Amino acid sequence: MQVKDEYFKIMEDKKSCTGPLMIALQYNDLFDLDSVSTSINTDALPKGRAFTFIKAVQTVNERLLEKNKTESLLFEVILVAKECSEEIKLKIVESVKHYGLEIGKFFFCKKEELINTLQSNKVKLFLSTDKNDVNEALHSGIPAALLYDQADDHVLNQLKVIFSGDVIGFSEDSFDSLSDFGFSETQIETFKAAKICMKEFAILIGEMRRKFGQENSPLCTCVLTSWGSRNVCASALKTLREWGLDADVAFCLAGAPCNPILAVVKPHILWDGGFHNMRDLSTQS
Incomplete structure (x- = not known):
């Protein structure tokens, strides 16, 4: 009886967990701003630690759509930028287009607005290389985890x-x-x-x-x-x-x-x- 009750509980949980699976990243993890000067004249920002993650996510989405063209349970990535200049904002958007990254939305906010931004967008997972940001999100009831540092473009298809x-x-x-x-x-x-x-x-x-x-x-x-x-x-x-x-x-x-x-x-x-x-x-x- 207990197993049966647990089964129905999981089914109810799944009904309330409909796609897309919203994941939030910070722009300074997606792009490496430490290696560029204040005056940015490059065509695109250098790749950051989250780049291989984005590519792997896109591969999962592509494979899901190959199986079912009407699939709704897909990853959707939103990008959050805290306290950045207008020049950086423009370059972030341009760089996303340059690399062909599938970013659903951009949010430019103040540092103290990060948690509200994540909550209002019903983020299922906030990823960051900053442990303090991860802990703050967790204690605010937001699913959060460490974005593991990927130094190279290793296997991108998983x-x-x-x-x-x-x-x-x-x-x-x-x-x-x-x-x-x-x-x-x-x-x-x-x-x-x-x-x-x-x-x-x-x-x-x-x-x-x-x-x-x-x-x-x-x-x-x-x-x-x-x-x-x-x-x-x-x-x-x-x-x-x-x-x-x-x-x-x-x-x-x-x-x-x-x-x-x-x-x-x-x-x-x-x-x-x-x-x-x-x-x-x-x-x-």
Whole structure:
């Protein structure tokens, strides 16, 4: 009976999670402004850390439309720019056109307006390389994750998403006990906020992933348990399945450094709430 109730609950969640899947980026992640002078005379801004992400997202959309021309569950990317000059605004729009990037909307706002901009556009995921922006969004109830730094144009035909097995696998009681292992109250609250925000995105990604076969999929989902035990990893996989997502790959590191795994997988999205920085803490049993 419990399984049946859970099934109907997931179905209800899916009804309220209709496409498109809105993702927000910041312009300084999409373009590398550090390598250009104040007076911008180039034809287009240099590619930034989010460039391979955009290309991978477009590949997923193209493959979905190949399967169904009327597909509505697609990625839509909006670009947010904080505190930039009129010259930069114009160059951002020109550069997006130059590279053929599919950006749904542009928002130029003040720094303090970022959260309101994300909320008003019902963003399903805010990506940033700035951990402070990610934490602020999470604590405001906005799904947010780290945009993993992609230094080169490696494989562009597959979007890779890593979910934290630590965040998903811990129960409410387990989160509260993390203070005994050296986690601060702020970190624990961030982990709780991250888990709450992950569900809707995981449901939508799961629905997308099921539209493709096991091989040659443009979308790859992984679970990375960097600190917790095998039981925590198993709990995370079970929770994701309840949300409608079967992960393609799972890594249970039990306290081992995760950088070697990240260097091989090269994810575009690292949704971990900061757990990957906790390598020096003892392994949860």
